[in-house]
Amino acid sequence: MTTDRTRIRIGSAPDSWGVWFPDDPRQVPWSRFLDEVAHAGYAWIELGPYGYLPTDPARLADETGRRGLRVSAGTVFTGLHHGPAVWDATWEHVADVAELTRATGAEHLVVIPAFWRDDKTGEVLESPTLTAAQWRDLATQTERLAREVRERYGLKIVVHPHADTHVDSEENVARLLDATDPDLVNLCLDTGHYAYCGGDSVKLIETYGERIGYLHLKQVDPEILAQVHAEELPFGPAVARGVMCEPPTGVPALEPVLAAAGALDVDLFAIVEQDMYPCDPDRPLPIAERTRAFLRSCGA
Numbered sequence: 001m002t003t004d005r006t007r008i009r010i011g012s013a014p015d016s017w018g019v020w021f022p023d024d025p026r027q028v029p030w031s032r033f034l035d036e037v038a039h040a041g042y043a044w045i046e047l048g049p050y051g052y053l054p055t056d057p058a059r060l061a062d063e064t065g066r067r068g069l070r071v072s073a074g075t076v077f078t079g080l081h082h083g084p085a086v087w088d089a090t091w092e093h094v095a096d097v098a099e100l101t102r103a104t105g106a107e108h109l110v111v112i113p114a115f116w117r118d119d120k121t122g123e124v125l126e127s128p129t130l131t132a133a134q135w136r137d138l139a140t141q142t143e144r145l146a147r148e149v150r151e152r153y154g155l156k157i158v159v160h161p162h163a164d165t166h167v168d169s170e171e172n173v174a175r176l177l178d179a180t181d182p183d184l185v186n187l188c189l190d191t192g193h194y195a196y197c198g199g200d201s202v203k204l205i206e207t208y209g210e211r212i213g214y215l216h217l218k219q220v221d222p223e224i225l226a227q228v229h230a231e232e233l234p235f236g237p238a239v240a241r242g243v244m245c246e247p248p249t250g251v252p253a254l255e256p257v258l259a260a261a262g263a264l265d266v267d268l269f270a271i272v273e274q275d276m277y278p279c280d281p282d283r284p285l286p287i288a289e290r291t292r293a294f295l296r297s298c299g300a
Contacts, residue, residue, distance in 0.1 A: 192218025
């Protein structure tokens with residue numbers, strides 16, 4: 001298998017600095033994140049939660065540009081399996097993020113499905129299993145979102161399988177991909193979330209290579225993951241327990257993932273995301289530096 005990792009562009013994200021919310025006293029200030037992510041050797045970043053980084057395009061361009069940083073994507077959360085009834089509220093949120101994402105010169109919008117249980121309290125908000133009608137709504141509304149985002153903002157959406165959502169396991173990821181137009185809907189493969197939900201990232205890349213539009217590089221600690229599943233912990237407490245760990249100490253092994261992605265011979269972003277909310281403010285930078293050095297040792 002030939003592999004070209006020069007087409008994989010490595011970056012990081014506010015998530016790797018323990019940032020989950022636009023504003024939270026337990027999170028590092030945005031200026032510190034920008035300083036440290038550049039110092040750690042990354043050239044690309046994601047916007048993170050809308051409102052964490054400056055939302056004025058000129059100011060954001062100045063702050064990123066003078067640190068040698070560029071933006072790869074924005075991120076939105078959606079509940080599109082609820083059908084047309086939620087479209088207006090969804091679009092109101094998406095439009096703000098898409099506008100800022102376009103202004104940065106980025107081309108991708110990462111779309112994360114809604115959680116079926118509260119990621120802090122564990123309260124079950126709805127059934128973890130979609131009905132056939134809800135699957136149809138999810139597929140058609142995701143295609144609608146992709147079409148609107150492309151036509152209005154020139155962006156490509158990539159759907160992010162995520163723990164405690166309806167697009168999580170190998171079966172459900174395949175179901176969404178098989179039900180949607182590949183010209184509109186592609187995948188942000190998060191290696192950590194996919195492993196968390198029992199999936200094999202290399203197999204997914206080899207099977208659905210043409211649908212892999214973006215990568216999040218992440219690992220899980222197998223021992224903690226076993227505890228999480230045994231105790232049926234929601235995602236938030238699982239992260240606080242350390243289920244997402246520093247590479248290369250967890251699974252999946254990232255070198256084979258990068259090799260499989262490189263074999264696709266397409267331009268791909270591979271954004272490091274190590275969920276650590278909440279975390280000590282001095283913890284992320286050394287991890288980010290070590291992770292960047294590790295990825296370089298993998299040829300990325």
